[in-house]
Amino acid sequence: MPVILQVSNLVKRFGQLTAVNDISFEIYQGSCFGLLGPNGAGKTTTIEMMEGIKTPDAGTIRYQGEALGQQFRNEAGIMFQTTALQEFITVREIMVQFSRFYPNTSSIDELAERYALHEFLNQDTRKLSGGQKQRLLLAMALINKPKILFLDEPTTGLDPQSRRNLWKQVQLVKEQGATILLTTHYMEEAYELCDEIAIMDHGRIIAHDAPDALLAAHFDDVVVQIHAKDIPREIGEKEFQAIYRNDSAHILTGDVNKTIEHLLHFDIPLDRLRIRARDLEDLFLELTGKELRA
């Protein structure tokens, strides 16, 4: 697959703060690339430079080998944050307004049908629920049949069902051949949707690869999770080097059988025991010493 977008040594400063600090990566055509990181990591600043909205202080962005220009603007779809949605206007009106920016657009009725918005076409945008607003914003981003779609935290604030629903829509867009760049602080979202992930913290990329490759490169153990009440801290910490977080004690082990035998030896009840693979949240914690959603 050819590279569609190439980012080289990108820097953005706000006064003393370097919000994006010399990052480089390439996005392959037809793939979904995720920028994963906590609030303030520099994701929005990065995506806005890539969208051509913010001007970098240093570095370059190339779309199909060229600097960002008219062709890029015609072929890029941008899903803005909900706060940008105009009010006192109907869903159809906002879609018509938006489609006027582009030479080549999809039919509004078809988009409304596909994103289950047809019932609301004549309603004021204020009456939409969170999930409906996100679907409208996605439909608007797709109005110019984009080759590359930018999604900045597309599911933040949505309930789990609306979130899964939006994931499905994004997957459909990808199946139709579009390239996607998305930012998120939900590791499940990055894991579910992205072919490649760059983990950002303090304006830098601290790890970058396919999600499973990132996990395989960093971990060869699993997490045995026990209810904190079932394993006294002095035993957990001393005997198992357990890490206590919220209601659970987390034991990292490369040998589950041995760990369970050891737990039985201390008469630890195993009724509430869970075993899970290491995930991107663990990776972020390992790389930075802090939690993704802190």
Ligand SMILES: Nc1ncnc2c1ncn2[C@@H]1O[C@H](COP(=O)(O)OP(=O)(O)O)[C@@H](O)[C@H]1O
């Ligand atoms: N217009 C701005 N002026 C000053 N500081 C900003 C501006 N935009 C973002 N920042 C700062 O830059 C850093 C990165 O912000 P942002 O890119 O929005 O992060 P993220 O999207 O990962 O939460 C944060 O510390 C934020 O406060």
Ligand SMILES: [Mg+2]
């Ligand atoms: Mg942001």
